[in-house]
Every structure is written in structure tokens, then in C-alpha cells.
Amino acid sequence: MAEEQRQRPTEAEPAEAAAEDGPAAGAAEEARAEERQAEPAAGGEAAAEPAAGEAREQQPPAEVAEGEEAAQAEGAAQAEGEDPLARALRERDELLDLARRTQADFENYRKRAAREAAAAGERAKAGLVRELLSVVDNLERALASAQAEEEHLAEGVRLVHAELLGVLQRSGVEPFDPAGDAFDPERHEALSVRQEEGTDAGVVLEVVEKGYTMNGAVLRPARVVVSG
Numbered sequence: 001m002a003e004e005q006r007q008r009p010t011e012a013e014p015a016e017a018a019a020e021d022g023p024a025a026g027a028a029e030e031a032r033a034e035e036r037q038a039e040p041a042a043g044g045e046a047a048a049e050p051a052a053g054e055a056r057e058q059q060p061p062a063e064v065a066e067g068e069e070a071a072q073a074e075g076a077a078q079a080e081g082e083d084p085l086a087r088a089l090r091e092r093d094e095l096l097d098l099a100r101r102t103q104a105d106f107e108n109y110r111k112r113a114a115r116e117a118a119a120a121g122e123r124a125k126a127g128l129v130r131e132l133l134s135v136v137d138n139l140e141r142a143l144a145s146a147q148a149e150e151e152h153l154a155e156g157v158r159l160v161h162a163e164l165l166g167v168l169q170r171s172g173v174e175p176f177d178p179a180g181d182a183f184d185p186e187r188h189e190a191l192s193v194r195q196e197e198g199t200d201a202g203v204v205l206e207v208v209e210k211g212y213t214m215n216g217a218v219l220r221p222a223r224v225v226v227s228g
Contacts, residue, residue: 172215193228
């Protein structure tokens with residue numbers, strides 16, 4: 001019995017050791033669990049580093065904006081520290097320069113508008129005169145075909161023709177008759193070509209309709225027959 005009692009404590013020793021080792025083993029297990037939980041967090045921190053790098057790469061525009069704001073603030077500070085008289089003179093010069101530019105722009109606009117209005121008036125007058133030239137041509141044909149017994153009628157037509165030519169001349173319109181001149185395509189319109197002995201080629205033989213100029217520019221070319 002004494003031997004059995006001596007053996008029982010020895011058998012209980014492993015149990016006591018296991019009981020003593022139980023808290024230490026639990027603490028170790030908890031430490032390993034915390035390590036396992038810390039590993040994903042560390043991975044998350046590692047993944048967050050590129051995002052932080054990207055955020056740092058996107059900082060330059062903000063830095064540029066901050067630099068511009070700083071420059072504006074510095075300019076405002078300099079303006080505040082500027083002498084009042086010097087600032088007033090500078091603002092006066094700026095306003096005078098703006099007024100001169102505005103005046104020059106308005107003067108250029110006024111001249112351009114005047115030129116455009118004058119050109120529009122000339123075009124309108126030229127269109128009206130062209131319409132009247134056909135009336136002049138018909139009056140001249142009537143005078144050319146008048147018979148002797150129709151002299152009293154021809155005299156009235158002649159007066160109307162002369163009055164109309166006077167109105168046109170006062171508007172700067174002048175007739176020209178190129179008979180015998182060398183053919184000029186800018187002033188003449190060739191209706192036909194005819195052979196003529198003793199005449200060089202390219203000479204106006206006959207004028208079908210007279211030409212007219214207006215203020216030196218050809219209003220209507222003369223319609224002619226040219227030698228071939």
C-alpha cells in the first residue's frame with residue numbers, strides 16, 4: 001500500500017504538469033492566432049503602399065495650384081505695399097492705353113463701314129445704270145430708223161435721248177465707240193469675226209452696241225465685229 005501511495009503522486013505529476021502547461025499553451029495558441037490575423041493586415045498595408053504612391057504622384061497639380069495661389073497672394077501683397085501715387089499713375093496709364101485701343105478699333109470700324117456702304121451704293125447705282133443703257137440703245141435705234149415724215153416724232157425722241165445721256169454723264173457714265181481700235185477683251189465683246197481686205201486681224205470693224213464706263217471702270221463692254 002505504501003508503494004502504491006508512493007506511485008500515485010508520480011502518476012499525478014504529468015496531470016499537474018499538463019494543468020500547469022495548459023495556460024501557457026493557450027497563450028501560445030492565442031499568439032499564433034494574432035499572428036495569422038496580423039498577416040492579412042500586413043498584406044493590406046503592402047497593397048495600400050501603391051495607392052499611397054499614386055496619391056503622391058497626383059500631388060504635383062495640387063502643388064502647382066498652390067504655387068499659383070502663392071504667386072497671386074504675393075502679387076496682391078506687392079500691390080498693397082505699392083505707393084498710392086505710383087499705383088494711381090499705373091492705373092491711369094492702363095486706362096489711357098485701353099481708351100486708345102478702343103478709339104483705334106472704333107475708327108477702323110467706322111472707316112470699314114463707310115467703305116462697305118460706298119461700295120454697296122456703287123453696286124446699286126451700277127445695276128440701275130445698266131438697266132437704263134438698254135433704254136438708251138432703243139432710243140438710238142428709233143432715231144436711226146426714223147423717216148423724214150416722222151421728223152417731229154424723232155425730235156421728241158432726240159430730246160429724251162439727250163436728257164437721259166445728261167443724267168448718266170452726271171453720274172459718271174461715259175460712252176465709248178471703239179471702231180478702228182485694236183480688239184481689247186477687257187473693253188470689247190466680239191459678236192463675230194469677218195474678213196476684211198487691207199485690215200489687220202484683230203481690229204474692230206463695226207460697233208453693234210457702244211460701250212460705257214462708269215467712273216473709269218467698264219460698265220458694259222462694246223459689242224463689236226472683229227477682223228479675222
